[in-house]
Every structure is written in C-alpha cells, then in structure tokens.
Amino acid sequence: MEVITSSDDGGAVRTKEVKAFGTAAADANLQQMSIRRREFQVQDVEIEILYCGVCHSDLHTARNEWHGTKYPCVPGHEIVGKVTGVGGEVTKFKVGDLAAVGCMVDSCHDCDYCKEGLEQFCAAGNIQTYNSHDKYIGAETYGGYSESIVVTEDFVLRVPENLDLPATAPLLCAGITTYSPLKHWNVGPGVKVGVVGLGGLGHMAVKIAKAMGAEVVVYTTSPSKVEDARKLGADDVVLSKDKEQMKRYKGKLHFIIDAVSAQHDINSYLKLLRVDGSLVLVGAPEHPLPVAAFNVITHRRTLAGSSIGGIKETQEMLDFCGKHNIVSDIEMIDINQINEAYERLLKGDVKYRFVIDMQSLKSG
C-alpha cells in the first residue's frame, strides 16, 4: 500500500510498506513487522537486501543499552543486496548491480568533517542506518533486518564481484571499523600490531592487518581461540591472563587495536607499546577505563579511539578486501533465529559474525 507522507522540508513523499524484523520495546523479542520506506527519489538507490550482518550494536540498540532507542526499532547496518531501482540523477549504480550500505545513510555534506570525507564525525550528526531521524519521511530510520532499503547514492557502496556475498556483509561495519584505524595509524610492513579480543571486529583486524603486511599478535583470554587465531593469520598468540606471556612484547608493539567491549585492564596493554605507539579502542566498555599517567608519559604513548570510517574510506576498504580476497568468517542464520543469535552473541558464541539470509524474511 502506497502512502504519502511529509519530509522535514515539507515536501510530499510517497512511501510503501516493507516487511521487516524489529522490536517494539527494550525487553521484547524481535519479531516480524511492517515499516514504511520512501519511494526512491532522484538521487536514491533502492536495494533489495540479500544479507545483513548482526553487529553487537544491533543488540545494544534493540535493548536500549545505550539509551535513546526509539521503538519500533529495526536494527542492521551490515547490508548487501541488489539494486532494484535508481533515481534519475543516480550515476554510479544501475538496476541489477550489487550494492552495500553500512552504518550511515546520510550526513550534512557541508561541515568541515563531511568535506574531508569524515562523515562519521559529521558536525551536525550523521544519519545512522537505524534509530536516527529520517529527514525524508519525518520518522525514524530502519535498518537492514528488512526486505529493502532506499539510500541516497552518496552513501551506497559498490561491492567487489569476486567476494562471497553473505560473508561480505560484515565488512560494512566490522571491516571498516578495523580497517580505518589500521590505515590511519599507518600499519604496514615492519609494523608489529597487537589485536586484543578475537571476535567479530578482532578477526577482521587480523585479516586486514596481515594483508597490509604487518606482523600480528593476537591477545585473547580463551585458550580455545589460540588455534583459530593462527588459522586467521596471526603470527603469534598471547593468552592475556598469563602474566609471563604478557611480558613477551613489552615495549615492542607499534600499534594495538583493542576490540574488547567488556571492562579490561588497559594499562597492561599500554605497556606493550614502543615509544610513540598507539592503542586504539574500537570496542566501547560501558564504564571508564582507568589509565595510569606514567604508562603514557614514559614512552609518549597514545590511547585513542576510532569509529567506523567515512564513505570514501569504506569504499577503499571494500576494494582492498576485494583485492586481497578478504571476507568475514560467518555463520548464516534465518531471520527467525535472530533472538537466539543475540543470546549466543552475549556469550561470544559465534565464529565470527552472524549473517541473516534475508530470503528467510521474504518467504516467512
């Protein structure tokens, strides 16, 4: 059923009903629902969603753990699919192309950061793929747990044809979140990189850092992951609970990417850095992390953070992954398994990313 609704600037916009899977409250399970998508405008690309990755942010938002969730909420920002419609001004996509959408669907295009291609830091606040204000239809944005999505061309990514499509979906968040800091901090040959935490983000960091030519040491609390880390390409693996093993790279690493979102002792990792080394957080523990001043002062070390990446850099990451044949290790699920998948996610019981086969929604 077509409905005409009103955009932020007062224009009339036709919308249509689309099947989705979302939640009506923080303590409710996800279930099938209907949402409305705008019909594609002149600069829009309409995408039939084929696969959508399941990010821990989906769970945090669905359950209002970061507060500010508006319901109903349809998560999902690791989206790959096929173009089913393009507006008259669209130049980079045509019907039938593969296309992808990540964590953002728009930004102001006008601030210093947007002009630099850092839309993730848009001064006005970018429009996220879900749980943001949708200026086109004056409602909330709804994510990738749905049949289709309509996104302005500038925020749609091209997908390398040689990659396994479902396993490509997690690149749109887990991939860019690790690629961006590895690139920004000049990881490459001759650089010793520590990867803390071997989950959805960590396993991508290992693959990408190796492809960049770095030496990679994985830090994990799980003896069961040692073998896995090596298979993923790690040059060495350290059990972080073992104090003796933790001494092995003291003062020797140039860069650490820390993908642990549970509370953990950041100081024991800062001590592993060489002079001018950087530890970058891509996981966000709930409570502040105590940092001993001497651990940064004595070696001019830095503790930093990084958040996804800009659109241009996301395309660069996808092209890099295409060239190096990098995808995520995934476990495919049907949409009806999403609530169970969230429970397993909480236990770290996934290698290394759930991806929803969206065919299961269409036929459900």
Place this chain on the structure above:
Amino acid sequence: MEVITSSDDGGAVRTKEVKAFGTAAADANLQQMSIRRREFQVQDVEIEILYCGVCHSDLHTARNEWHGTKYPCVPGHEIVGKVTGVGGEVTKFKVGDLAAVGCMVDSCHDCDYCKEGLEQFCAAGNIQTYNSHDKYIGAETYGGYSESIVVTEDFVLRVPENLDLPATAPLLCAGITTYSPLKHWNVGPGVKVGVVGLGGLGHMAVKIAKAMGAEVVVYTTSPSKVEDARKLGADDVVLSKDKEQMKRYKGKLHFIIDAVSAQHDINSYLKLLRVDGSLVLVGAPEHPLPVAAFNVITHRRTLAGSSIGGIKETQEMLDFCGKHNIVSDIEMIDINQINEAYERLLKGDVKYRFVIDMQSLKSG
C-alpha cells in the same frame, strides 16, 4: 680532598668533595652535606652551578613519593652555570662559557631511541641528573643543589646569552617538558591550544604556545589566576569549575596540554577536542585517570603523555626561547629556604618557579 674511586668499568677515577644540599631520609629536611664529584674526564664539562630551579619532581624524589629514592639524595635538574673546566676532547665548550644541564646526564648512546635523539626514552634507561646510578664513580648521581657538576659534553646545553640567567634555569625541565609535546603535535598558527593548570609547567606552555603562533586558552580552578593567565599571553581563560564556561570550547580545541598532577576529570577535557585532537599529559597524577571510551571513539581523539625531551630538542628549545625572549617567571630563594619552598610548592604558592641562587650555598 681528592679521593680515587672506581668506575663501573673498573677504571680508577679521581673525585673531589663538593658542597651540596640534600636529604638523608624521606622524612628529613634538606640540609647541607658533602658529596663527591668526579674530576672532569676527556669528554667532560665541569660547571660551577649559579642557579638551580626547583621542580616538583625534586620534592617527590626527596620524600620518596615515587619510591626508589636512594639516600642521601641531592635533587635539582634545572641547572645553569659557568664552565670551569673541560676535558681534552671537548669541542663545544670552553672555560667561562654559560652552560646548562637538565634532567639527564647520560644515556646508552646506542639504542634506537638514543640514535633518534630521544634519549629521554633510552631503552637501557638514561642516567638522570639525580637518583640514578652514576657509572663513572659507581655511586648515585647528585643533582643541582650543589656547587658544581661534571657532565659528559653531549648532555651539556648552550645557554642563549640574551636571557636572564636565573629565569633560564626552569627551561631545562619545565621548558622542555612543555616545548617538546607542543612541537611534536605540530602546534602553530591556526591551532587552538588548551593549557590545563597554570603552574610551573602551565605558565611555560602558555608562553611557548603563543610564541609558536597558536591561540591559547588556559583552564584553571583559581579565579585569582585569570588575570595572570592573560598577562602571560593567554587569549582566553576558563574557570574549570564552572560548567557553563567549560562548554565554550566543546569540540573546538586541536590540542590540550594537561599539566595538572592532582587527580582531575580528564573526560571533561577530552570533550573539548575536535576530531583528531590530542590531550597530552605532562603532569602525572598518582592514581589512574578514568577515561570514558566514547570520549575518544566518537572524535578519534587521543590521550597521550610526554616526558621532557631529547638533548637535541632541548637545545632547540633553548635557542627558540632565546629567539623569542622567553624565560620562566621566578621567585629567587636562598638554599636555606628550600624546605620552606617545598611546603609552599605543595600549596601551589609560587609564581611560577622557585630558583635557588647557589651563591647562598657557597657562602653558607
């Protein structure tokens, strides 16, 4: 009285007795004592100490607050004086020259960091001006609260002739500790710099950052320092206890130098940084500082630390200060006032650095 002692490599080294002012225990006052200095060797410069600045580190070490102090302890690492003797291989100094010594008197000369001119990060551990092992006479090093010092030429600095000599002494620690990070993080025209804490380090940071061409905002808890900050050159002053004032530069500063060694809320300062901005600690609070991950992740901000500077950079700083006519604001004291000065230091009651007129030791 001349005494022959043994160096680490087994050689015999003549030493002589020198008047100094130091402490025999963590809870004892500083008092006059005798120490031994080596006679100058072929690569050594012997310096008659004319003035010595009083750094908070002196107090921490004298009172064993950082642990590891060996007694007797003679503090002082902001040393200026006149050359009274040079070894046969010394090429850069002659008797009668002004000379200065900072926080280090030697390093391994051989590690990657020393080769890069980063002796402050010497992998073997540099030899600090006091409370380090003195390889030449197999004892402890003694600092600048003394009549004279003998230092290998490579660690002796040239002093610009145009600067007020007593007010130059604090440049050797407070000056380089602030110059080095301002330089390393590219402070210059068009850069908005926050200086947190207006004490010995902070007031030097204001002067140096201004001379580098930056816009400088001072953060202080003391309404009484607002006027002072402006006189020192600050473009703006924010009372950090005032929540409204703290909003003024939210997301607007490129760089913050944090010179507060008391516990304080680092997150409220991280929020002032723009994307890719850095907050650098040069003060070292005793307890770890809680850092909220989101405060670094959302703007790719960095929290870093910095420690003094290398010898080449220290000379560069002195030359820069000579060129821009920058010295410390000081209060001159006699050596007998040092215990009282320490008590005043604890209360922040000094504008902005005590400097000891060492003539008072010689004539004492």
